[in-house]
Each structure stands twice: as C-alpha cells, then as structure tokens.
Amino acid sequence: MALINTIREKSGWAVGAIIIGLLLFMLGGDFLYGRNSLFGGNDRVVGEVAGEKVEYEDFNAALEQAKQGFIAQQGRQPDENAMGYLRDQAWNQILYRIAFQKEFDKLGLKVSDEELTDMVQGENPHPSIRQAFTDPQTGQFDRMKVIEYLRNLDKMPPQNQDAFRSFEANLSPERLAIKYNNLIKQSTYVTSAEAKRFDEAQNTKASLRYLLVPYFTVSDSSVKVTDEQIQAYIDKNKGRYKVEDGRDIEYVTIPVSASVEDSAAVRKNIDELATQFTTAPNDSLFVKLNSDQPFNGAYLSPADMPEKLRNQLPLQVGKVYGPFAENGTYSLFKVMNQKAGAQAAARASHILIKPEGTTPEADAAAKAKATDILNKIKGGADFAAMARQYGTDGTTATGGDLGWFQEGRMVPEFEKAVFGATSTGLLPAPVKTSFGYHIIKITAPKTTQTYQVAAVQKSIQPTDATRDAAYQKAQQLKGEAADIKSFRDAVAKDKSVQKVEAKGIGRGDQSVNNLQGARQLVRWAYGVNPEGGAETKIGDVSEVFEIGDQYVIAVLTGERNKGTADVASVKPEVSALVRNDLKAEQIIKKLNASKGTLEQIAQAYGSNAQVKTADNVTLGTGLLPGLGNEPLAVGKAFGLKPGQKSAPFQGEQGVLIVEPVSVQKPTTNTDVKAVRQQLTAQRTARADGLIYEAVKAHANVKDNRTKFF
CATH class of the missing domain: 3.10.50 (Chitinase A; domain 3)
Known part of the structure; x- marks a missing residue:
C-alpha cells in the first residue's frame, strides 16, 4: 500500500503529469461548490466540448476518481472547498481528454503496447516509477523490483490494484500529450534576423528630447463623450473587451x-460553572464536559497567557479566575499546577530612537536625543506619553508597551538589559542595539514561573x-x-x-x-x-x-x-480613453499651428507644454525614463535621425513630439546563436499554456455545471 501511495504522490495522482503542466492553466479558473442537485427534467448534460456532450454520469465518474485520489493523498474526506476544486479538476480533465483526443486523432498519434511496457518496466521508465523504485541510500533504480511488484499485484488489496490500474491507464494519455506538445514545440524557430533585431532592440541606447502636453491639462468638462463614441471604440478594439458571463x-x-438576552444566558451558565469548577475533583474531565474548546494541559509562561489572566499574576494553584468576556466568549481559568519553566519571560516598554543615517554624527545625535528623553522621564514626564511623541517603531500607539516576551525573541543587547534587571522601573541609561537607542522601562521583571491552566470557554451564540x-x-x-x-x-x-x-x-x-x-x-x-x-x-x-x-x-x-463587453459595463474605463482621444485631437491641432524648435512650439502652445530630455532609452523596453510606458514615442524616436522632429502624436500620458539627440549602438559583436537559443527557450516555455488555450478556444466549450453544482 505504501508503494502505491508513493506512486500516487510522486505522480500527482498521475493526472498532474498527464497534461505536462497544462493543468496549471486548466485549474486556474472558477471553483464550483455546493450540493449536487439535478434540474431540468431529463436534461443531464453537464456541458459540451468540441461538439461532444458531457453527460452527468460521465462527469460524476471523473469526479469520483478525483475524490478517491484526494482521499488517498490527504487521508480525509474532502470538505466543500476541496469538492469545488475537485469538480473543477474533473471538468478540466474531461475537457482535455475530449478536445485533445480529437487533435491526436487528426495527426494519427498513437501509443503502442511496447511503449507502455517500456514506461512501466522497460529501459525508460516513467519518472514516477523510477522514483518509487529507486533505493534512497544508493540512488540506484532497481528494475527487478518493479517486475516483482507487478508479479505480486494480483495478491495485493483491491485498493492497491485499483490505484495502479488508474496510474497505468493514464500513461497512454500522458505519452500522447508529450508527443503532441513536442511536435508543436519543435516547430518553434527563431531566425538569425529576429535574433539580431532583438539584440539590437535590447542593447541600442538613445538620448532624446521630447515635448509633452499631458491630457490632464485639458479639462474633462470641456470634452463630451457619447455612448456612440464609446461603442465605436469598443467595436474598434474588440480583442481588448472580451468578457465572460x-x-x-x-x-x-x-x-x-447574539442578543443581550443570549449573552446574559451564557453569563448565567458560566457563573454556575465557576462555582462548580472550584470544587471539581477532575479538572480535565470538567473541561471536557463543559467547555466549547478541548482541554490543553500545557504549562504556560506569562508570555503565552490570555491578557486578562496575565493581569492576575501571580496566580494561585486551585483558584478559579474569571469569568472574563472577550471576542464573544466567556472564559474561566483554573490553575492546576505551577513549576519553573526552561525559559524566563519578562515584560517591558521602550522608546526607540533611530539614527537618521549611518554616520558617527547621526549615531551621536540619536544617543543624545535618547538621553535627553530619558532625563525628562526621570524628572517626572509620563513614559507612555513620551513614547507616543518620540517613538519610531510600531509600539508608539501602545505607549511603548512590548507586552510579555520570552528569552530568544529580542535582539541580544535588548534581552541582556531586560533579563538582567531584577526589579521594575526605568533602566538608568539608553541601550544601543542594531535598531538604535532604546529607553527601557521594566514593567514586570523576569520570571521562569509557568502555570498549568484548565480553561472552560463558552462562546456567546445566538439562540x-x-x-x-x-x-x-x-x-x-x-x-x-x-x-x-x-x-x-x-x-x-x-x-x-x-x-x-x-x-x-x-x-x-x-x-x-x-x-x-x-x-x-x-x-x-x-x-x-x-x-x-x-x-x-x-x-x-x-x-x-x-x-x-x-x-x-x-x-x-x-x-x-460571454462575448464583447457592452457600453454600460465598461463605460467609466472606456469613457476616459475616448476622452483622451478627443483631447489628443484638440492638442495636436493646436501644436500643428506652430513651427520651429521644441522650445518655440512649447512657448507658442502655452505653459502646459513641457520640453524634457530622456537618456539611455532602450527600444526593447518601450519606456521613457521619468515618464513611464510610451512605446510609440520610443519607436518613433528610433525611426528618426538625430535632430529630426516627429509630428505631434497621441501617447499614453499625453500628446508628444520626439526628437532624437544621439543613438549608441552596441560596440561588441552579437552572439547570434546564443540569442536565438534564448528566444527559442522563452517561446518554448510558453508553449504548453498557449497550446491548451488554443485547443480549448477551438473546442467551443459550453459549461453548464452551474445547473448541477
């Protein structure tokens, strides 16, 4: 059984390996949950893939297989969240099987019996088989153990046999997927010309000047956008506005x-339990019978206690503390025992003064400031008020209070100071750590005392x-x-x-x-x-x-x-884009009325036109330093000669005119072969996802699972 489970786990229940990474794309969609209900009389069609109907019974069989795989891997029944994931997984497996099998059939792809045998017990075993039958000590794969295992398979428990048969049944689809994907991946080709262009785009730098008139300089109220214009924009850019249902x-x-009456009823009950808890002969049994939470007999240091119990320190063995109300729960705590723990705990507050730099002068200034604040506190100033005023970390809101903490949780210098103190009060000098200078007040000196506490908790639930x-x-x-x-x-x-x-x-x-x-x-x-x-x-x-x-x-x-978005659903977004188009027309018309240098055109336009310089501009990035993403501006700049201006054009942030100053091409020769390999690897890496999405789109998938789940 252990061996079968190993094969299951290493193979991702075989399904993950079958689609060679495609499930990363297939499982990223919606998660469906809910009880299984059938509607529509005799309509038991869950969906349709490539013209083939998916009947409820077929889907349920795939779901059951996925469910059994989950149970085998997780050792528990799936909850509602997991069932949603499994329904999605089963659907995508069916989608993959139907849609891709049609593609396999078109190409005449097959997997022979010899191939399957080789994947299980031959010279080229499946990775899951190889891993399951590799000696962890020697790292050597033992093919004879595989053969022995198969020889004894019919003598194993039925679940072992079913698990292996399921794994074996998925070997053929997996091999078909490998063949299909490899056929397409092998078609990936990058020419030398492409490689040279890519390298040049990445390594050629340009310096340019540009004139910019931002869109925001034209008032929105001066540009009216109609629904007809929005619809025209959507029609022109349909690819950008594809939507699902x-x-x-x-x-x-x-x-x-819970009402006030509900809370009062729980309070009455907890008060009665408090009296009984005091004389209970068996505290753990009392908790088991009366608490909403199970008994926990661990010894607690003050750092691990609930705040309201910690406020009662030192605690007495045999005494019941509470009831305390917090976060919709009433709690009683009975101290069962006490002993010295392995670690000390303490409570302190601090005011951290950080240096405003790394120089000796900055460090000295921080120390002087910390010393001055410390002297004010010694003179009667309130520690918490000073922490709120001068603290530089997250404890300022709590007046510098760090609460209880055990040894090992703070930086060494801070811990040495706190756990070296034997009484409460202000430490005489600031303590330096890697964070800065700390003014420290001990609010509870170190203690190793721990307590075994039995807790009875009753949540306040609505009746x-x-x-x-x-x-x-x-x-x-x-x-x-x-x-x-x-x-x-x-x-x-x-x-x-x-x-x-x-x-x-x-x-x-x-x-x-x-x-x-x-x-x-x-x-x-x-x-x-x-x-x-x-x-x-x-x-x-x-x-x-x-x-x-x-x-x-x-x-x-x-x-x-599903289809193209309508005007109402994308109106705010598209209105802004159309408004920019209309603003661009106004700006371009006004810029075209002026001639001369960029500065002269800007002066003629007005104060809203800016002339700026951008250095180290790279064609391949499409970015203008200091401005952001402006691919059209970068492209135009590289298409002009130094000193030549472009006509005004619409960019991302506004209307621009660009003028290249200089272009620096790479001085070293391009390793065309290396660049081709780089581009080929990039395109091949994207192939699995692109193949799946292309086949899925071609399959005309109709998903009706909402009717059932």
Whole structure:
C-alpha cells in the first residue's frame, strides 16, 4: 500500500503529469461548490466540448476518481472547498481528454503496447516509477523490483490494484500529450534576423528630447463623450473587451448575532460553572464536559497567557479566575499546577530612537536625543506619553508597551538589559542595539514561573429565538420586494440594513464580495432555481438565503453574456480613453499651428507644454525614463535621425513630439546563436499554456455545471 501511495504522490495522482503542466492553466479558473442537485427534467448534460456532450454520469465518474485520489493523498474526506476544486479538476480533465483526443486523432498519434511496457518496466521508465523504485541510500533504480511488484499485484488489496490500474491507464494519455506538445514545440524557430533585431532592440541606447502636453491639462468638462463614441471604440478594439458571463446584483444582509438576552444566558451558565469548577475533583474531565474548546494541559509562561489572566499574576494553584468576556466568549481559568519553566519571560516598554543615517554624527545625535528623553522621564514626564511623541517603531500607539516576551525573541543587547534587571522601573541609561537607542522601562521583571491552566470557554451564540427573529425580518423584507424599485424602497425604509452592490459575478464564483460560501446566491443569479419555477430574470428578487451567520436577500439588476463587453459595463474605463482621444485631437491641432524648435512650439502652445530630455532609452523596453510606458514615442524616436522632429502624436500620458539627440549602438559583436537559443527557450516555455488555450478556444466549450453544482 505504501508503494502505491508513493506512486500516487510522486505522480500527482498521475493526472498532474498527464497534461505536462497544462493543468496549471486548466485549474486556474472558477471553483464550483455546493450540493449536487439535478434540474431540468431529463436534461443531464453537464456541458459540451468540441461538439461532444458531457453527460452527468460521465462527469460524476471523473469526479469520483478525483475524490478517491484526494482521499488517498490527504487521508480525509474532502470538505466543500476541496469538492469545488475537485469538480473543477474533473471538468478540466474531461475537457482535455475530449478536445485533445480529437487533435491526436487528426495527426494519427498513437501509443503502442511496447511503449507502455517500456514506461512501466522497460529501459525508460516513467519518472514516477523510477522514483518509487529507486533505493534512497544508493540512488540506484532497481528494475527487478518493479517486475516483482507487478508479479505480486494480483495478491495485493483491491485498493492497491485499483490505484495502479488508474496510474497505468493514464500513461497512454500522458505519452500522447508529450508527443503532441513536442511536435508543436519543435516547430518553434527563431531566425538569425529576429535574433539580431532583438539584440539590437535590447542593447541600442538613445538620448532624446521630447515635448509633452499631458491630457490632464485639458479639462474633462470641456470634452463630451457619447455612448456612440464609446461603442465605436469598443467595436474598434474588440480583442481588448472580451468578457465572460457576468451578473450584477444588489443585496442586503441581516446578521444573526447574539442578543443581550443570549449573552446574559451564557453569563448565567458560566457563573454556575465557576462555582462548580472550584470544587471539581477532575479538572480535565470538567473541561471536557463543559467547555466549547478541548482541554490543553500545557504549562504556560506569562508570555503565552490570555491578557486578562496575565493581569492576575501571580496566580494561585486551585483558584478559579474569571469569568472574563472577550471576542464573544466567556472564559474561566483554573490553575492546576505551577513549576519553573526552561525559559524566563519578562515584560517591558521602550522608546526607540533611530539614527537618521549611518554616520558617527547621526549615531551621536540619536544617543543624545535618547538621553535627553530619558532625563525628562526621570524628572517626572509620563513614559507612555513620551513614547507616543518620540517613538519610531510600531509600539508608539501602545505607549511603548512590548507586552510579555520570552528569552530568544529580542535582539541580544535588548534581552541582556531586560533579563538582567531584577526589579521594575526605568533602566538608568539608553541601550544601543542594531535598531538604535532604546529607553527601557521594566514593567514586570523576569520570571521562569509557568502555570498549568484548565480553561472552560463558552462562546456567546445566538439562540434559536434570535435566529428566528432575524429570519422573520428577512422574510418581511422579501415580502415587500417584488422588483428592483420595491426592493430599493424597502431597503431605504429600513435603516438597520444597508444595500450592497456586486457587479460582474462569474458563473463559477464561490464568493460575492465578502460573502464567503455564497454559491447558492451565484447559482440563483444565473437562473438556477433550487425550488423550481421560472429562471431568474433582471428585476427578480431572490429567496432568503442563509449564508454563514446571516440571511441574504438579493435582486438581479443586470446580466452580461460571454462575448464583447457592452457600453454600460465598461463605460467609466472606456469613457476616459475616448476622452483622451478627443483631447489628443484638440492638442495636436493646436501644436500643428506652430513651427520651429521644441522650445518655440512649447512657448507658442502655452505653459502646459513641457520640453524634457530622456537618456539611455532602450527600444526593447518601450519606456521613457521619468515618464513611464510610451512605446510609440520610443519607436518613433528610433525611426528618426538625430535632430529630426516627429509630428505631434497621441501617447499614453499625453500628446508628444520626439526628437532624437544621439543613438549608441552596441560596440561588441552579437552572439547570434546564443540569442536565438534564448528566444527559442522563452517561446518554448510558453508553449504548453498557449497550446491548451488554443485547443480549448477551438473546442467551443459550453459549461453548464452551474445547473448541477
């Protein structure tokens, strides 16, 4: 069994190796969660790949295989988060199998029985086989152990046999993938001319002057952008505005939080337990029977204790401390035992004065400042107030308090000073460390005392009555909302709730804004109605969803289908771009009216035109030092002769005119062969992902998993 598990782990459950890195791209999409439900009568089609329908039964079989692999690797059943990952994995495996098999068939790619045998027990074993049967001591692969293992496979437990058969079944797809990818990768070719151009673009430097009129110098209010212009821009740049399915909703949440009565009930219970805890004969059993958290018998130093218990130091054995309320929990602590620990702990506050440089003068100034502050504190100034005023680290907000800490957690010089002190109070002189000068106040001297503490903790949870009240409030709001307008009116009328907007929710999203585990809400937005009936339309109001510790009601306000973005969904972004286009037209027209040097043109334009110099400009980067990304400006500069000006043109930050001053070409000869190898390696490294995306796009994938999960 151990050997099979080793093969599984080393092979990534065989699936990871099958697609040779492509799963990195395939698994990066949406994670789907939720219970398995079937809708639409006899419609059991999960999706379609390359014209081939994916039936629910086939998908479920792939999912079950992925699930069993997870259990074998992790030693536990997958939770909801893991199931979402596994559903995505199963879908992508099916997508890969169908779409790529069609490509394999077109090319006539096959894997022979001889190849498969060689991958398991031949001279060229699969990497997972090689690793599983390599002696860790000698590093030598033992092929005879593989043969022996296979000979005894039928005598092993069924799960071992199933695991190996699954691994073996995936060898053929893996080999096909290697062949297919290698065929395409081997077609990667870089010419000598390309290599020379690339090298020249990376190593040729230019100095240039440019005139810039930034877009922001033209008022936005002076340029009107119409929806027609936005649509024209989108049509012209469709490739930049490809979108997946998206849904817009507005929603409110009604939290299910414990009431004052709920808190009082828990407090009454914890008070009763406090009395019983004092006389309990077996503290660990008492904790086990009465606490929301398990018993922990570890000895605690003051540095590891809850703050409210630490404030009771020194503690008495047998005494019960509390109840204390913190973060929605009531706590009781009973001291079971005490002993000296291995490490000392102490508590201190400090004021750190950092030198304003690395020179001896800066160090002396920091020391003098620290000494002056120390003398003020000795004279009666409040330490915490001085820490807030002069401290230079993260403790200023707490008046310099570092809390309790054990030896080994601070820099040596600081620790030596703190743990060398035998009483509370201010240390007589600043302490120098690598951080600067510290003014130190000991608030609790070192101690090695540790305590064994039994803790009874009761979280303040809402009762059923509280939960019912929140649900009734949600239902009342739901009853008042029939469409977008009435939903908004109902929310506006109830000042205790706040409307939240979520735009562009993806089909496979698991969360909505900060609502985690909101899969049911996402499925509703995409028209999957768990209670049957008509599909969700714009203006529909949802049922009351229970998501975490809150009830949620939503209204669908918009939908976006896969394809090109519409005006409404990208209006703010595209409006700015169109506005820049219109501004550029105005600026270029005004610049064209002037002639002469850059300075003369700038003077004629006005104070908003700037003339600047850029040195060491590289064609391959497309950057203008001091300005940023301006690829068109860089390209134009390298296309002109020194001293020759370009016409005004539209850039990224504004309208520019460029004038190269000088161009310095590389002085050493290019190693064309090395550059070709570099470029080829770069392109080959991207091939796996590009191949997958190309095949997937060609497969015309239709993903209907939302109907089921």
